[in-house]
Amino acid sequence: MQNNPLWVIKLGGSLLGSAALPHWLSLLAKHGNGKVVIVPGGSVFADAVRQAQNLTGVSDGLAHELALLGMDQFGLLLAGMQPGLVTAANELEIAERGWQHQTVVWLPSQMVLADDTVEQSWRVTSDSLSAWLANKLAADQLLLIKSVDLSPYQQSRAELARAMLDDGVVDAHFFDCIAGQNYQTRVLNKQDYILFEQGLSVKCLQEKARLL
DSSP: OTTSOOEEEEEOGGGTTOTHHHHHHHHHHHHOTTOEEEEEOOHHHHHHHHHHHHHHOOOHHHHHHHHHHHHHHHHHHHHHHOTTEEEEOSHHHHHHHHHTTOEEEEOOHHHHHTOTTSOOSTTSOHHHHHHHHHHHTTOSEEEEEESSOOTTOOSOHHHHHHHHHHTTSSOTTHHHHHTTOSSEEEEEEGGGGGGGTTOOOHHHHHHHOOOO
């Protein structure tokens, strides 16, 4: 991947309705050049699954499947908001879109449901699935784009992980997923799209966002 470093960028569902979201989509479509895979959050679609599970008592396994389909829906919505984006549901499609120099929005349900090692619970959300995909694709960078104010999180890496877990900034399984992986992982605020107005730059990341 050294000649074409791959970035996996998770756009949190909380960005829906934010003025920042169209900027992210526009910049990633413009500068992706076959090296960006966007992971959609669950957004209102996953919220609906949680509500439906509370009302019906269906199993976590079924809720897991429904939430993945919710991520698919948010992914389709993101692609619909920005014509410069294309969707992909499996590794072959992701690779093909990359060869075509396109920016991909991943529709996760097909790949994740085919892997019975993925925990089927609310401990595993789009955060952990973005890490799972980054590992699958041998990505170089993993970015989580959040609406939360990140300025309070200035602790050591170990303390940072605990604080983010305690505050629900990432899901309960996330740090287990990124442990020992080769890609670099960072969390950015939704307003940090300005870092990429001139293109995707690791240098800008290093100056703005610390490694997890």
